[in-house]
Amino acid sequence: MPSSFGQTLRVTVFGQSHSPAIGCVVEGLPSGIVVDQDALAAFMARRAPGQGSWTTPRREEDRPRIVSGLNVHGATCGAPLAAVIENTNTRSGDYDNLLKVPRPGHADLTAWEKWHGNQDVPGGGHFSGRLTAPLCVAGGIALQALTARGVRIGAHLLSVANVEDERFDALDNSPAAQAHLAEQLDTLASGPRFPAASTPLAA
Numbered sequence: 001m002p003s004s005f006g007q008t009l010r011v012t013v014f015g016q017s018h019s020p021a022i023g024c025v026v027e028g029l030p031s032g033i034v035v036d037q038d039a040l041a042a043f044m045a046r047r048a049p050g051q052g053s054w055t056t057p058r059r060e061e062d063r064p065r066i067v068s069g070l071n072v073h074g075a076t077c078g079a080p081l082a083a084v085i086e087n088t089n090t091r092s093g094d095y096d097n098l099l100k101v102p103r104p105g106h107a108d109l110t111a112w113e114k115w116h117g118n119q120d121v122p123g124g125g126h127f128s129g130r131l132t133a134p135l136c137v138a139g140g141i142a143l144q145a146l147t148a149r150g151v152r153i154g155a156h157l158l159s160v161a162n163v164e165d166e167r168f169d170a171l172d173n174s175p176a177a178q179a180h181l182a183e184q185l186d187t188l189a190s191g192p193r194f195p196a197a198s199t200p201l202a203a
Helices: 037-045 092-099 108-115 122-127 129-148 175-189
Strands: 010-015 021-027 065-068 081-086
Touching: 010 129, 021 129, 037 129, 081 129, 108 122, 122 129
Parallel strands: none
Antiparallel strands: 010 021, 021 081, 065 081
């Protein structure tokens, strides 16, 4: 698994699921972007686990600490931006069995083959979904930069089995379609609409 992505904007993630911290380094950000830390925290909260019965019960605050790349006014200064997220809720003993039995569908066996038994096993190590947190830090900052320039980004799951969402009105450039698309993006930005953990999902 590569740890660096992109060219114009290059993101490198580091850390493991149960290491003291995880984080990212973002290179190529234009200078002068004021990073709204509260908006970034709200963006990060969307990926936080423990919000339903279908996710891991692990709970982490996931508030990134930006250690370089900002000036005294909180704006990007041209230097690489580095952010760190502390790992606080780890139970490494829960993973002792993975030394002998890899989990189906996970990267445990891949990590063994790639690193010959030297990989960090607890929590999946560097292959853990925990590493999506620093990716969200980089994405959240990039999203703020694009929003300041009038660019809006939205994504949704169109269908699962026979359950369908409304298709984005994105292929018609008429004023009516563009207004409808803006409404759809506003609805999407208003926050996730998850059923309660005790509510069964629709068939």
